[in-house]
Amino acid sequence: MKNILLQFDFKQTSDEDSVVFTDPLYMITANKLDEVEFCMEQIERAVQDGYYVAGYFSYEVAYSFYDVDIKHQNESMPLLSFGVFSSPTSIPRSEIFGEYHVTNWNMKVTKDDYEKSFQRVMEAIENGVTKQVNYTVPFEASFTGNSYQYYQDLKNAQQSLYSAYLRFEDMDILSVSPELFFHYKEDTIKVRPMKGTVKRGKTFEEDQQHYTYLRSSEKDRYENKLITTLMTKELEQVAEKDSIHVTEAFTVEKYPTVYQMTSTIVGKVSDSITVTELFKRLFPCGSISGTPKKATLQLIANVEPYPRHVYCGAIGYFSPNNEAIFNVPIRTVVIDQQNGIATYGAGGAITGKSTVEGEYEEVHTKTSVLTYREPPFELIETIGLQDGKWLYLNEHKERLQDSATYFDFALSLDKLDTILQQYEEKYPTGLFRLRCLFHPNGNITHEIFPLKATNNAKVVLASSNIDSNNPFLFHKTTNRSFYEAFQQDDYFDTLLWNEHGEITEFTIGNVVIEVDGEKFTPPVTSGLLNGTFRRGLVRDGIVKEKVLFKEDITSADAIWFINSVREWIKVELVINN
Incomplete structure (x- = not known):
């Protein structure tokens, strides 16, 4: 148990620190469905005794809460695994650096099989069995090296609010999820279902078009509303009905590779509900199952050929300070260190408005985080100064503003104007080239050169x-x-x-x-x-x-x-x- 490291980078606010746990006092682990209830009791007891309990629930834990016939169990990893800790600690310095290698990711389901499963889901929707199904497929790759460095690269690529790194003795979980399952603190609970996705555009104009499309997409708003309604009803089981309300609806959030639509629901938890009972009433998150939940869970068990494992389960921790926070582990890589195999799940909500082409494309859009890397960079503008006059200045400013918006750079055009005025006064004659670097924090570095003639064309x-x-x-x-x-x-x-x-x-x-x-x-x-x-x-x-x-x-x-x-x-x- 000495090798266990659980790091939660849950950024509810911009200045929130990571919560880290190492060297557990003991572990709570379930390998079979009939062990889950006893483990939940152990978790509740540990929290009541003043300990932190941190780890994960696999998606298949849901089958212990619902009467669902299943054809496969989660055999390659525990259904749930939690460490019990006296208090959080700091990140070990040995985890900071390392190299790794990951091969190309391959979908374990053929396109033909995907289309057949899609048709089975559509038939269930047409027959009134379900309204929405989150159908998912696994991807697989070979992995060697330092998984913590891979986690840092994924986190930088996704820039998610609910990332976590879990290292166990022979398995590592790298979650860069943008989705909160629930945050319970004192007597208030917040859930934040995420449903609705579109990839980022490459240019500023295309990016704005994609953003506008998602905001007004009838299909995506319908998906989001279905899950928001489902989770509102589920909150009524644990919270005072009059206290439950949607504080944000159909909010579109920007990430490096995708736009996502979220809604936020809050409520006041009833005094009689324990934190583990709260979890059991809400799990699994409606956004990664569907509605109605029980019938949809059964359909997923029938249609999906592989267990989801921790993907679509929950990652987080229970605190003795009357607090618990868990993400929904989407955008999550699981590495089997013994076999050197990494797995990643991706999927999307299928409704009566869905098309197989659109859903298949969405699955692959959600894998872009696996390969997208954004190195540190600055924006550049190179502006000509001829006899004290700037060439095409308005066009440069327009392009600069577009790119700053695209990449979320702080930008002060007033600061740029001050720099430009200084050079105008200093070089009233001649032809020069000004090179400005615009940093993410709004700083500007600059230098100017005489423009040389071109001899070789x-x-x-x-x-x-x-x-x-x-x-x-x-x-x-x-x-x-x-x-x-x-x-x-x-x-x-x-x-x-x-x-x-x-x-x-x-x-x-x-x-x-x-x-x-x-x-x-x-x-x-x-x-x-x-x-x-x-x-x-x-x-x-x-x-x-x-x-x-x-x-x-x-x-x-x-x-x-x-x-x-x-x-x-x-x-x-x-x-x-």
Whole structure:
């Protein structure tokens, strides 16, 4: 038990510290359903005796609370596992650093089997058995190395409010869940069901469209309302009916890879309800089962071919200070350290309004956290200063504001204006290039250079493609390693192309070609930065957007490199065999 580490990064407020437990006095563990009730009694007794009790409940624990016929039990890990502790402690220093390797994630259910299960669920909905079913599938990968470092990377990628790292003797649980199951403190309970998902857009404009879509989506609001109604009724079993009310409805929250819709319900818990009784009345969370709950649990047991384990269960702790808090372990990786196998569950709510294509896409959207990595970066604006006047300043500010909103950067345009005024006064003549870095906390660092003439205007095609799904292509940031990999000392710049063979941009500017007197530039959707000079040319009709391929470039009458500092530079494409 010396290796056990349970860390709860539940951030109800921005300055809330992690709660950490190590070296339990003893463990409370259930491996079979008929052991669950006794373990619940042990948990209640330990809390009443003044101890903290921390750990997890697997989803399959629900089968001990409901009369459900099951075809498989949770055999590879305990149904529940809790440590009993005198008090929280601090994070061991040995957990901070480490390396790891994880292979590609593979869905354990074929698309054909997924579609068959979807049809079974839709038939149950049509027959009135259920209104909504949260159907899930597992993913699997091989894992070696330091799971704590992997947890930190996942947490940085997801930026969730209810993350937790649980290390047991031969199993690690890495949960970066955005969803609160319940928070009970003194006599008040809060639940926060999450239902409704859409992936983030790559550009600011596309991102706003996705946000607006989710806010007004009839399907997602219907799903959310069903679960909010279910959980409100469940709260009536443990809380005073008149005290229960929805404080927030259909709130859309932003995460690095998705938007999620949540609602919040609060109530005053009845004096006669113990904390473990409260848990039993609410578990499992309605958002990951469906409604009506019992019939839906039975349907899930019939349709899903694998146990969920801790995924969709509950992770958290009971405090002797009349408090308990648990997440819903979505966005959660479980690592079997003995076999080096990592598993991850993903799913979505199926209702009568669902389509198999939409649900299948949502499942894969929810796996993006597994591979998405956002390194530390700053926003960049490079602005030309010509004879004391800034070039395309409004366009630079507009792009900067869009990216700051997209990435949640603090931004003060007044602070930028002060910097610009200083340089205007210092350099009233000549041509200069100002480079500003905008930090997440609102700080701005800056430097200015005289603009040198371009002697070599030869360019070359990239030897391999860029990935047009990379969101950093659409924002000007210091995360430029994917550009720098293509730059060559012998050439002015390199012309890039995407996975579909479409021309995109240069590494430090946009591209325009001329054909029969007309000028064309690739559309932003091909995967490129909408440069400030480019957007003005397109807006004014000087240049038209058109999907371009390599043969369009090689047969063009002329090729230009453009940006807001140098504007037009005619370039020569060198073909390397």
